[in-house]
Amino acid sequence: MNRKQESPLTRAVVIFGIFFFIALLNMWNSGNLGFLLKNPKLQIFTIVITAILLEAIPFILIGAIISGTIEVFVSEEKIKMAFPQNRFLSAITGALLGILFPVCSCGNVVVARRLLKKGVPASGGLSYMLASPIINPITILSTFIAFSYSLRIVMGRILLAFISAVVASLILSTKNYVPLKECEEDHHIHHSHLSKVEQVFHHAESDFLLMGRYLVLGAFAAAIFQTFVSRQAFLSLAGNKVLSVFLMQILGILLSLCSFADAFVASSFVHLPAFSKIAFMVAGPMTNITVSILYAGTFKKSFVLKLILTLFITIFILGVIGTYITGGK
């Protein structure tokens, strides 16, 4: 780096150093920093962005450790043998794998990326990434509890998630290929002088730093929505059954809730048809802002757009069919 490039960077470091120093001073002084900091919108924004990160970062880290372990200890041959090579069967296997490995959507993208890099059939890796945040014991149990043990809602959610994940992964993996983004860090881990365990942590660190920044961006966008948009005003637009499925899908995308928790929020929309709530609980974990930005860190942009669009249309069609079959109840 020459001096011309270095100087703005140094200045930026100094400016941020000053900000950080002010922040530390504020931590020590027990008074308040004034009216601005007490602004309720700033408070909500800060609580929501920090809450999403504090909840998701441990799962990203767990996902990163699993991913590093797979990279170092599991050979490509073994991974390939675990999945059927037939595209359709592989998609089904992937969609059901979450029953054995219940990782929520943030941690899951890291693991799916590693599986795809290791040569898992594209349809299997994709359907695992999409379905496992929903089709896993923790999410199934929380949905049961949130909806007073309603088998109809739980089965509806599992079915909608399963079909959407399998359909989207089959459509998007026609040549058994998904365009993964090249990660610079992956090329910089030299293994010669490191023990296997150290290698696991180096891969985990690289995954955490890569996906973590996308997570921060996603949490930022979700917190903006939660701060400035009223859920009630949003849902008051849901005039008919079709519109209610559409709007609940959008709401699921914008709220960016964890799949372990979204059923409790969905159950509070008591007057909406069951399938619009199910669409909310499927579209959310598969396509919400936070997860979509994590996808953008994993795959090429055009692929992410296709993925989101395919999922959105599939979930919408299935949601509307479900609503009409159940008579909009």
Next chain:
Amino acid sequence: MELLRTKNFYQALTIFIWLVFLFIVEATGKLQIYINKKFFPFTILGSFILLVLFIVKLRKIKKEHSEKIDIISFLSFLLFLFPVLLATIVRPGNLPVLAAGKRGISQEFTGGDVMAILKEQLEMEGNYKKMNIKQLLTFSKNKPEEINGKDVSVEGFVYKQNNEKQGFMLVRFLITCCAADATPLGVEIVYQNSEQLKQDEWVKVYGKCNIEGNRVVILADQVKKTQPPRDVYLY
């Protein structure tokens, strides 16, 4: 000084800042503003993993020559730093009442377990049975006869939508995972002197429980101002 210009330095600093931040929110009890207590072990596990990553990173810095920082890596460092700075400067308290309005208050709750509540020995405060809003809404949905006409005491914060004079909504946030999913649960309170109460003020209501349709309404005998409880959220 050379070290300050390397990528490894900023990556180690990112890990260190988040490690310290997690430690501070855990040690100061601030974590409960953000996430459900059930998830605390995961945060502790996260801190432990960060600590290991930090140690491994330090060893790497010692062993390897690191390349110089590029603009993308520096921006990534700032991105990681932003939420930590924000939380440190703003130092948020509990979710403000504005969040209840934005999210819409639920007066029905389907996720409760009546049998579990019945097994609990609910405390008495004089003649009033001490209950929380989640328990009240669970009963009203599943076993309304258990609470209809009974004297109860319940606490929460005041929410007035249109500055009502004859009553207010008593609200608590229910959290499943984190504050992003906080759902405001509310019970309608009929109270003659409600104009004396301020928005967002924590109160304890003593009164008779009435089931009207599917909703719980409490006819208040007394409303006492109180401090927020140690657990401000319901889980």
